[in-house]
Amino acid sequence: MAVATDNIVTRDEIIWAFGPDLERVLEVEPGSVVRFETNDCFTGQIASEDDLVTGIDFERVNSATGPVAVKGAEPGDSLVVELLEVRPSGRGFATLIPDFGQLIYQVQSPVTKVFRIEGDTVHMNDRVSFPLRPMVGVVGVATDGETVANGWAGRHGGNLDDHLHGPGATLYFPSVRPAGCSRSATCTRRWETARSAAPASKLRARWSPASTC
Secondary structure (H helix, E strand, O other): OOOOOOEEEOOOOEEOEEOOOOOOOEEEOOOOEEEEEOOOOOOOOOOOOOOOHHHOOHHHOOOEEOOEEEOOOOOOOEEEEEEEEEEOOOEEEEEEOOOOOOOHHHOOOOEEEEEEEEOOEEEOOOOOEEEOOOOOEEEEEOOOOOOEEOOOEEOOEEEEOOOOOOOOOEEEEEOOOOOEEEOOOOEOOOOOOOEEOOOEEEEEEEEEOOOOO
16 A cells, blocks of 8 residues: 655665764654665665675665654653554565574575565575565664664664564654654665565654653
């Protein structure tokens, strides 16, 4: 179902960490719908199966689109973010990294697998396919002191790589300064184990007093 969008933040407006001094690229009213155009996990560094994770710049991993400020949000409030839609592109990729991930030491060399997405289905090849379960990956708010890289999670949000944070989910963040959220973050984002290239998502932000986060 298509969702009406009040604002768009493009994928060239990104942050690499959540901290207390984020500079907003957009300010919206509570209840606004914002579409975030996002980059993939490796920010465009993998384009084919010849591109391996051993050859990428890990300083350019987990970019998040934003930040977006929510008018009226004050320290002590709860910032409530509704994930309305997550729309992956038509292709994505999965990677194996030696000494990393579920297989750990069983992986002897890096491998990249590019797959296609058609509708609600991921096609790994002509024989293997499974249902698509998109998620946002990285989403969070400004912190009240420490700067936290996007690869980590905390009370501010951050790297939420699981399928609980997909379309229909509602997230509750503590507001520690008059700002907002980033999505792939300041309201911003990022994406899944089978990484989808150049996804887009829509979020609605509202706030309520007396934070319970």
